[in-house]
Amino acid sequence: MIRSLVAAVALTAVLSGCGTTVVNPVTGQAERTVMDERAELAEGKKAHAEVLKEYGVVKDERLQAYVNGIGQTLAKQSHRANIPWTFTVLDSPEVNAFALPGGYVYITRGILAYMDSEADMAGVIGHEIGHVTARHGAQRATRQQTAGLGVLAATVLGAVLESKAGLSGGTEMFGQMAQGVAAGYVAKYSREQELQADSLGAEYLARSHYDPRNMIDVIRVLKLQEAFAADEARAEGRPVPEGANWLSSHPSNDQRLQQISQNAARYSGSYASDGAERFHQAIQGMRFGESPEQGLTRGRSFYHAGLGIALTAPSGWRIDNEAEALTIASPQGDAALRMISVPPDAGSSHEDIIRNALKPSEGKLTRGTINGFDATHFVGTLPTRNGQGQPVEVTVVTGPKNNRFLLLYLSQDAAARNRAMPGLLATEKSFRAMTPADQQAARPWAIRSVPMPRGGFAELARQAPVPEKRLQLLNGTWGRSDPPAGQMVKTVVEQ
């Protein structure tokens, strides 16, 4: 979701520009645009800074240099070898990759963990390069302006600034649990653009001496993720999630697979090695899953070492840790406690914060403490356009190091709220400074490449903090037989 918001920053910035005509480097056709190459470079550069701030980069210069090297090789073979290219591994467990206009390409450590070779990774990067060379971001900006979507984009931009500054204008958010809809709309490429990026990715692979059929392997591995997520959800009696990875923003996978296979067949030739060994070496020790800096979930508890806080959810509740907020949702998903970090300039007292953040029309404050930390509970009404007012309930707490947090009580309706109230209160009460036991539980995980032992993933899983099937998924063999003993495979270790 952050990806969409950030992309919107780049797009809204140029909406004021008037149209001009450029030649598309891929098709050779002239196209009317609000974003010429200079604007692409300038807006991409600005948004790049936002992306780095929002996600953070993986602090491993060797890995960054490796990924950048492969990216530069592919970009040199692309339709826009002339622009400066930047490739960055983001410190995010999300399985994702994306690009901004002007040659900025991002790949998360989350997606790298599931790749099995350099050629796989090159497939993902090649696809993203394709979005840039074919000017898909610029086309989207132009479409938006033509369709008069400036207002929507501005709304999304508002959401970004809000999560940065924390609060102002946040009232829209309280009623609705999902604010990603508009953002997703703004960020989506068309189906044709996705298929074009696939085809360009395969082309760049082939020109860089990687077998373009690796595009197919990438899709297969990511498709497996969707099946795995669906399987887990069913096992836990949850609704099957709509994919949230790189793949889900893309066209029907079967159609995609078919088209890539056709494309790949056009580039039959002899290719260099798929670089599996180099790749395994490069991701050795790379962090897996959430990081302590961004907060991590272990069982029913959430730990944030940087902020020094921990919370524990009631049994059956779900913890969702996103950059802009931590959400602990009821088993039915119809109520949640959402924790937002309050920026220092949001107000000096709890009352100020509530007034500035919510702008309530009326309400009642109650002072208290949570595990020794000053807390102020507020129940009141927010003004709405129709004049009816919207109920709001929130607690502001000052935690360790004087960091302030807003704990919002969210629910779909009054019935859901009543049902969830004991859980919401219990969650709030669990807010605490991290104890030594919490610190022990909050150790991060890392990827390690090892030769497959004779006992297969079952044997590796005995030493790993994740179950056997997760290791199978990580290695793309879930639902298949294990690779032979001695072959290099990835496992997960506690740091």
Ligand SMILES: [Zn+2]
């Ligand atoms: Zn794409």
